Amino acid sequence: MRRITSGVLALALAGTLAACASPATPKATASAAEDYLVFYADGQRAEALSAIERAGGSAVRTDTKLGYVLARGAGTAFTDRLDGDRAVVGVSSDRQIGFATAATGASAAGGPTGGASGGGAAAFPNASGLEEGAKGREPLAGRQWDMRMIGADKANGKAPGSKKVLVGIIDTGVDGNHPDIAPNFNRTLSRNFVTDRPNDKYGETLDGPCEVKSCKDPVDRDDDGHGTHVASTIGSPVNGLGIAGVAPNVQLVNIRAGQDSGFFFLKPSLDALTYAADIGVDVVNMSYYVDPWLFNCANNKADSKRERSEQRAIITGMQRALDYARKKGVTLISALGNGSTDLGKPKTDRDSPGYPRGDEKVRKIDNNCLNVPAESKGVISIAALGPSGRKSIYSDYGIEQADLSAPGGDSLDGKGSSPTRSILAAAPEAVLRRAQKLDKSGKPKTSEVVRDCSKGTCSYYQYLDGTSMAAPHATGVAAILISRFGKPGKGGLTLSPATVEKLLYASATKKACPSPRAYVYKIYDEELTHVCEGGKSKNGFYGRGVVDALTAATMKR
Template structure:
């Protein structure tokens, strides 16, 4: 997938200007001090192809130390004093501060355990609607119902769906049957406070501040995973692809922040492990827009953003070339990403550092605007583009239901205009959304008790909720069209993308194109019925996807 009209220059020129000292101001926390008492920080130094040794020699020659090397993505993990400079080193492409709050060592990966295959619906008996199905307008919109896609294809445990998010509650009754514990990983270490001592993740619950791979203290990742693949088990809701395997690839903190190294680690692991499709409902902090040379930013900030762009481009390319189809939420700023003018939310770390800065079309939202990523806008229950959803003729690939509480063009009322999916009970208790007896305090939380066990669900809206509908549809395409590979099923990402677009329901721009959401908010849709800035190639549809001819 090529996103035309954006800055596409890879930061790979020799002699690119950068200095480790410039990034120091953006660094979260460092690993300690040198023998001479000077402070030392940790950085990711991206080297040009074939230039690993030259880059390492330059780093050590400048008095820094190489602590680790990731040859898959071509970078060194370096401990350096703030004064070190790498501006004139041809082997070095980019440098980014490695925020230690997100750093972790990769554990020895377990070999994949063969999963039992859940028969698809062409071989399985019909099922009754799940208990809370009447609240799932989103599944009805895309044809994921007992008489729709469930009657043709529900997916297989051989299809591995990675969720790069805040975690997955693997013990949730409406997720546990599909949770792949053996392959799940956590790539972050919780940090109680930020670099200025402000509360960040809060107290550590586990030894070493590292949560197990079946824990989600925030709830966002569990909601996403549930939309993708909650099973048809007579509990709560059903997901788009209720028969697939859900793999937790945690790169987000309890606080909801996603930093560069854990995100790259998760993508590289997905590529190495045979994950078929990955959901990314986030942007890489601390920048909403990453600008390689924005005059509004300091040299330190420019260097950090160049490093993020370089690292994420490498990680995305690595995963995609190894068979991973990549899905991303487009963002919730109600912004035309083809014509951005201001960024009011960056940098968002340390906490409280945000300011308003001018941006332009050379600045990218990552990962949504990277080549090789399918970007998803959100629609509300009436089918209109959600008021909060970002958009853009160059950026929007497909649309999917993500909710919109302000969507008045529907008979659905209030909170039910959002998306209902699973929520961790402990996270709801921590947020005081349920009482001591476990009863929801308001209508945003739903409790479903069956066979002596209660499970919880939450209404949320956002492009974060739209993207997993697309991920679920791609998982169904893998189950239907994939071939045996690496112990499961595999489908070339280019083929998955083509089939996804072919099965989406085209939706033209509204008339007039300048759509008025409120008196002071007008958003303009560009493009035609087959591809436009609000809906891309159309609204995804699970039934149409699983009805495509098998020889297509």
């Protein structure tokens, strides 16, 4: 699945600006032995093992917690034999199946004027003056319009979170050595469930050359930058350097499931959720969607029998992992998605299967198809807002799908375009240097990157857009609630996910649909209309409201 490179380009996921693009031609590949995740029906493990053997495959190991067998078989011939067996729910190749949803705030900065002809009062002043915003305890606080929008700047002094609360970052990794993350980074509990893959199965560059001999990066490394940004928004400390996160005292645990390239395999995603549950993580942030199918359809006539089986495996496998984690006390928070799509009324999917690149096709879909994990059961999904308070132009929405909303950035939300309307958070210096965004002396070469050298230590930050950036604001608020209302448990505090969800909704600021409900975004020479359904207490743009850190820090149960 291709990474979105700007908030503007996110519209291409919905086909808005890519209608004239020709679909890529799938590449042929010879059948060979591969690893598969074979999910079996309840109580059918023995039968599934027999089916794998009859199909000419072999079992590598069985995961009884989530109900699947890691098996090896000869490609299509193997899966075709399994697909009709009653003991088998679905079969997925153990391959890359997702990507992190973020956009570089500056990538649209030189673009066209953005704006809207729809109504709705701004919830925050125009973003053009944000760099001269209110001062805070941290040097770059003036640039954090997002924290002021949700009251996190004031909440920090009242309820900064507890060191007894563990926040899991299921992402591309976390730079645990970043000066504005290191004080809260739990290296001991952090894990990397990913092995870098230099090339995809067609020999094309995927992650690029391995940075270490084993191709398995250390737990304090992030060669992409996405996970570091997410972690920073949640819990950068108040230390007189750079910025502060929503919950600046909590512990950050890197539970890596994403490749350097930003893609995600199914098995690492399952392993990450299982691990988070087993070590007592309180809340996890999942700022990615599970792929190669942007929408997973269990019985879509546009797909082959094999493709339907794979999508059923993704839906089933992730739901089992999410259920396992939730039963163990993990609150599950997800980015809603950057497709600029009403997830309750999807019509066309042009981006699946997104891996390997070039295998995409155009297919008709409907509301029976799911974006995973955003539409999985038990998950709190977050829509993104721009600095004016409007739903971000790229953000997915839907009356059934949007649970809450939070600042995620929108560089076109205002006159002209500016990266300061995106979300500022920590960035690994090595990633910025590799992208040639710093000069030899370390000075930023682009307005999307900010350097702070307070206290004689230099650290770097970057502006990014995305529902990936919205979700960690909600995760931080959840961490505040757990810190305040959690009860002492084994090694920390515990608060049931159902209670956290209830408190998140109760503390959110209700926000009604714009008037008129058909909100018109302007981009280039085109107009894009999104229709908001629902009332003030629950609607497709804002869910049950905008997350509110200050209310979470001061409310009574």
